[in-house]
Amino acid sequence: MANHFPTDHSDVPIRLFQSNFLEFFTHISPIAVLILWVPVALFALLYDVLRAAAPNWAILPAAFLIGLFLWTFAEYTLHRFLFHYPPKTPRQEKIFFLFHGVHHAQPQCKTRLVMPPVLSIPLAALFYGLFYLVVAVWLHAPLWVGPLFSGYITGYLLYDMIHYATHHFAMRSGYWKFIKRYHMQHHYKTPNQRYGVSSPLWDMVFGTRPE
DSSP states (O other), X not given: OOSOSOOOOXXXXXXXXXXXXXXXXXXXXXXXXXXXXXXHXXXXXXXXXXXXXXXXXXXXXXXXXXXXXXXXXXXXXXXXXXXXXXXXSHHHHHHHIIIIIHHHHSTTOGGGSSOOHHHHHHHHHHHHHHHIIIIIIISOOGXXXXXXXXXXXXXXXXXXXXXXXXXXXXXXXXXXXXXXXXXXXXXXXXXXXXXXXXXXXXXXXXXOSOO
C-alpha cells in the first residue's frame, strides 16, 4: 500500500459507513481493548495448567515467552502482507482502506489506533485454532496451548498500546523515543518499510529497515 492518501490531522474521524451501526464498530479505545483481552490472556495462561492432574508449572513461563515471541513475527507479517497488501481492484482498495488505509490517511485519530474487536476476535480465533492444531494435535502437548496463546495475546496488547503511545505520548527518551520515531518514519517517510511497531527485529531480518 503506497502512502497515497492525503494525511488528515483533524480531530473529526473520517466517516467510513453511512450506517451509524456499522460506523460504531470502526471505533474503539485502548481501555476497551484491555478490558476485553486481559481476562482472556489470564484465563488462557492458567486454565489448562490448573485443570491438569499434576500441573507442570515450568510450562507457564516457557510457553508464554514463546507465544510472546511468535506475536512479534505475526505483528510484522500482518502489517506487511495483510494491512499493506497492494489492492488490484477498486473494491479491494476500498476493503484495504477500511483495514489500514484509513489509519495512514488519518494517523492521529484516537479511536482508530488500536485493533477493533470485529477484526481482533476473528484473528485471535484463527490463531488459537492454529496453535491447537499444531501444539495439541500434532505435537501432543495440549497443556502448552493456553500459555502459548496467553503470551501471544499479551504480545498483541503490548503492540496495540505501544502503537497508540507512538501517536499520542511524548516518548522522549531511550528505546521509546527510538520506536516512536521509527513508526513515524513508517507513516511519513517509508510506508513500504519499517513494518515493526513494537520492535524493528523482523524488519532487520527481512531487509525492510532502511540503512
